[in-house]
Amino acid sequence: MQTFAHVMVAGLGVLGSQIAFQVAYSGFEVSGYDVDANALEAGLHRLAQLRDRYSRRSDPADRKRAEHALERIELTSDLATAARDADLVIEAVPENLELKRDFYHKLAPLLSSTAAIVTNTSTLLPSDLAESTGRPDKFLALHFANHIWVHNTAEVMATTETDPDLYRKIVTFAQEIGMVPIELKKEQPGYLLNSLLVPWLQAASSLFMQGIADPEMIDLTWRKATGAPTGPFQVFDVIGIRTAYAVSTAGDSTQQEFANYLKTNLLDQGKLGIESGEGFYHYPHQQVRKINDAGALEDANDHAPS
Amino acid sequence: MQTFAHVMVAGLGVLGSQIAFQVAYSGFEVSGYDVDANALEAGLHRLAQLRDRYSRRSDPADRKRAEHALERIELTSDLATAARDADLVIEAVPENLELKRDFYHKLAPLLSSTAAIVTNTSTLLPSDLAESTGRPDKFLALHFANHIWVHNTAEVMATTETDPDLYRKIVTFAQEIGMVPIELKKEQPGYLLNSLLVPWLQAASSLFMQGIADPEMIDLTWRKATGAPTGPFQVFDVIGIRTAYAVSTAGDSTQQEFANYLKTNLLDQGKLGIESGEGFYHYPHQQVRKINDAGALEDANDHAPS
Numbered sequence: 215m216q217t218f219a220h221v222m223v224a225g226l227g228v229l230g231s232q233i234a235f236q237v238a239y240s241g242f243e244v245s246g247y248d249v250d251a252n253a254l255e256a257g258l259h260r261l262a263q264l265r266d267r268y269s270r271r272s273d274p275a276d277r278k279r280a281e282h283a284l285e286r287i288e289l290t291s292d293l294a295t296a297a298r299d300a301d302l303v304i305e306a307v308p309e310n311l312e313l314k315r316d317f318y319h320k321l322a323p324l325l326s327s328t329a330a331i332v333t334n335t336s337t338l339l340p341s342d343l344a345e346s347t348g349r350p351d352k353f354l355a356l357h358f359a360n361h362i363w364v365h366n367t368a369e370v371m372a373t374t375e376t377d378p379d380l381y382r383k384i385v386t387f388a389q390e391i392g393m394v395p396i397e398l399k400k401e402q403p404g405y406l407l408n409s410l411l412v413p414w415l416q417a418a419s420s421l422f423m424q425g426i427a428d429p430e431m432i433d434l435t436w437r438k439a440t441g442a443p444t445g446p447f448q449v450f451d452v453i454g455i456r457t458a459y460a461v462s463t464a465g466d467s468t469q470q471e472f473a474n475y476l477k478t479n480l481l482d483q484g485k486l487g488i489e490s491g492e493g494f495y496h497y498p499h500q501q502v503r504k505i506n507d508a509g510a511l512e513d514a515n516d517h518a519p520s
Numbered sequence: 521m522q523t524f525a526h527v528m529v530a531g532l533g534v535l536g537s538q539i540a541f542q543v544a545y546s547g548f549e550v551s552g553y554d555v556d557a558n559a560l561e562a563g564l565h566r567l568a569q570l571r572d573r574y575s576r577r578s579d580p581a582d583r584k585r586a587e588h589a590l591e592r593i594e595l596t597s598d599l600a601t602a603a604r605d606a607d608l609v610i611e612a613v614p615e616n617l618e619l620k621r622d623f624y625h626k627l628a629p630l631l632s633s634t635a636a637i638v639t640n641t642s643t644l645l646p647s648d649l650a651e652s653t654g655r656p657d658k659f660l661a662l663h664f665a666n667h668i669w670v671h672n673t674a675e676v677m678a679t680t681e682t683d684p685d686l687y688r689k690i691v692t693f694a695q696e697i698g699m700v701p702i703e704l705k706k707e708q709p710g711y712l713l714n715s716l717l718v719p720w721l722q723a724a725s726s727l728f729m730q731g732i733a734d735p736e737m738i739d740l741t742w743r744k745a746t747g748a749p750t751g752p753f754q755v756f757d758v759i760g761i762r763t764a765y766a767v768s769t770a771g772d773s774t775q776q777e778f779a780n781y782l783k784t785n786l787l788d789q790g791k792l793g794i795e796s797g798e799g800f801y802h803y804p805h806q807q808v809r810k811i812n813d814a815g816a817l818e819d820a821n822d823h824a825p826s
Binding site for chain 2: 359365366367369394396397398399400402406407409410411412413414416417418421424425426427428431432434435436438439440441442443444446449
């Protein structure tokens with residue numbers, strides 16, 4: 215017996231479509247919502263690509279599940295239809311406070327009063343959104359990573375108002391859909407992963423900006439000393455130079471200097487990281503394909519409009 | 521033709537003896553200096569253990585080199601004898617500014633005026649020591665990591681007074697003794713590795729101290745997201761809880777809270793990390809042996825008196 219019977223996924227952007235597919239692939243009935251026909255069409259295109267990707271899995275049973283996953287997803291741009299049967303809503307609409315609040319205000323009256331809502335927000339706190347859902351006790355954050363099929367972590371983060379039973383239920387749900395739940399006990403901006411990544415990346419970019427060493431040398435140091443497969447500048451290429459730029463512009467003066475460096479030397483040259491074949495490093499075409507199949511590290515495209 | 525003909529290693533503590541052995545193993549004549557007969561005896565014991573360790577290598581030629589390495593090391597507590605033929609001194613005496621300066625003051629008049637000196641200091645800057653060597657242009661830092669046979673990085677860091685030709689020569693020397701040179705272009709406290717490690721470890725310990733998540737969950741997050749073999753609390757166990765404690769006590773209030781946690785919950789219970797079989801995690805005896813054979817991450821024992 216599964217935790218939920220019918221899951222609505224709101225927003226079929228890069229990550230929203232991955233979530234919808236993964237949930238359907240795991241055997242749940244899904245309604246996939248986005249704002250209009252164009253957004254739905256783009257979402258459907260992404261879902262079809264995901265089906266093709268999952269259909270290359272080695273286990274014949276997995277391939278069969280992948281081929282039939284789309285049959286369990288009903289796409290609609292009518293919010294009432296999407297919400298009608300849902301006992302869980304996963305919200306993956308664009309990363310904008312007012313936009314998300316507005317979405318919740320519209321959703322609340324259309325949704326069963328017993329239904330739970332989780333937000334996939336990366337940069338906001340669930341407590342910023344709880345009130346607008348009209349059911350703060352039935353609301354928390356469930357944060358996925360881009361390329362969900364390899365980076366199958368789901369950070370679970372509640373507010374002080376969240377029902378503890380719902381927290382446990384969402385942890386179980388995360389497992390049911392093949393995720394490794396990362397349980398946070400309190401709200402934390404950036405969850406666990408970005409709270410660890412950001413200071414590490416900033417230390418690396420500061421060393422570079424202060425002229426202490428080059429990216430290659432900094433990456434080599436980390437790999438050799440810790441046995442990790444990638445150093446910080448390789449991680450910048452994975453998460454994407456656009457995301458690195460956005461994070462750096464919000465930092466201190468050294469970080470802003472780094473943001474300028476990224477803009478002038480990489481972004482303005484069309485070097486976006488692995489996704490474009492070049493960032494701090496150059497990636498031959500074949501390697502990019504292999505990396506994309508394996509999946510990139512983080513939710514670089516999390517904020518793409520749905 | 522090798523860069524140097526005769527290398528003096530000053531201080532035969534945990535890391536000094538590893539350096540002396542590795543240099544001799546790489547074909548250099550070595551004079552190993554320490555302050556008295558007791559220190560020399562302890563050093564000789566360490567060197568014999570290293571010979572036994574290196575003698576387990578799979579390549580018969582490596583085993584042969586290991587067996588004969590000690591023959592190239594002359595041990596003495598007479599500074600004049602140790603310095604007589606040296607054209608390079610690697611200083612690995614205890615990590616104390618006055619003690620190191622005092623050593624250099626005594627060494628300078630006994631050493632050929634053309635000989636170079638490198639310091640293995642972890643926490644001082646070479647510019648703190650340059651004057652006391654009497655030859656600031658022939659002095660820089662060459663920083664090794666504990667368990668040199670697996671963690672074969674050597675951070676090369678000069679002062680503004682160091683002769684650039686000597687810098688290049690030391691980079692070549694590092695390669696001659698089987699190290700991967702990590703080249704720093706300017707002085708940086710903590711070199712590259714600790715400059716990356718410390719903010720990352722502090723981010724992790726802050727998350728723990730603030731009650732956001734447990735060590736296991738934080739480590740899991742890092743491993744799953746980056747593919748690294750170890751998360752930050754596993755790294756604490758590798759570098760040793762004593763070192764973690766020493767670093768934390770120098771930090772902000774959250775870090776001092778973490779230091780208190782380490783003292784009460786680990787140090788006072790004899791839990792020193794992998795070396796004692798338990799730290800944040802428990803390590804069965806066999807695993808400790810395997811890890812010690814593979815080598816720990818960092819120079820936890822760098823500061824042990826020689």
